[in-house]
Amino acid sequence: MSYDSDNIFAKILRGEIPSEKLYEDESTYVFMDIMPRADGHCLVIPKTPCRNMLDASPEQLTACLVTVQKMGHAVMQAFGAEGVTVQQFNEAAGGQEVFHLHYHVLPRHDGVKLRPPGTMADFAVLKDQADKIRAVLG
Numbered sequence: 001m002s003y004d005s006d007n008i009f010a011k012i013l014r015g016e017i018p019s020e021k022l023y024e025d026e027s028t029y030v031f032m033d034i035m036p037r038a039d040g041h042c043l044v045i046p047k048t049p050c051r052n053m054l055d056a057s058p059e060q061l062t063a064c065l066v067t068v069q070k071m072g073h074a075v076m077q078a079f080g081a082e083g084v085t086v087q088q089f090n091e092a093a094g095g096q097e098v099f100h101l102h103y104h105v106l107p108r109h110d111g112v113k114l115r116p117p118g119t120m121a122d123f124a125v126l127k128d129q130a131d132k133i134r135a136v137l138g
């Protein structure tokens, strides 16, 4: 399967559609998931194209995981969480819906289940949550 440069995250990277940005560095970009399964649910993506883990370069994987760790600490601190879940899906059969490599970072509290997928966030709430994370990142 080849990379489709019209996928929604490629459009976000090009600034063609908006995103609630949390962080970026030379190689990665981080923004709020629009259908969060936990407060503070964010997505880490490489700035360069690849569909998923299967076609990613070692450099893309490394850069993403370094940022995933940074965001894991940030969302835990921002939401007073006791843990963090990282999810990453590969191809449709593996649960992937957007075909640009991404890692879900979800702060977790003891005994609190993830919400079911597919419910759109209230944008004012999403911005408030993003502000909390950005404040931690400084």
Ligand code: 5GP
Binding pocket: 008, 019, 020, 031, 032, 033, 034, 035, 036, 088, 089, 095, 096, 097, 098, 099, 102
């Ligand atoms: P996956 O491909 O890992 O199954 O999930 C894709 C994720 O992208 C979902 O959690 C979904 O809520 C999120 N998503 C889909 N479209 C958009 C969008 O336009 N903006 C943002 N910020 N997130 C999106």
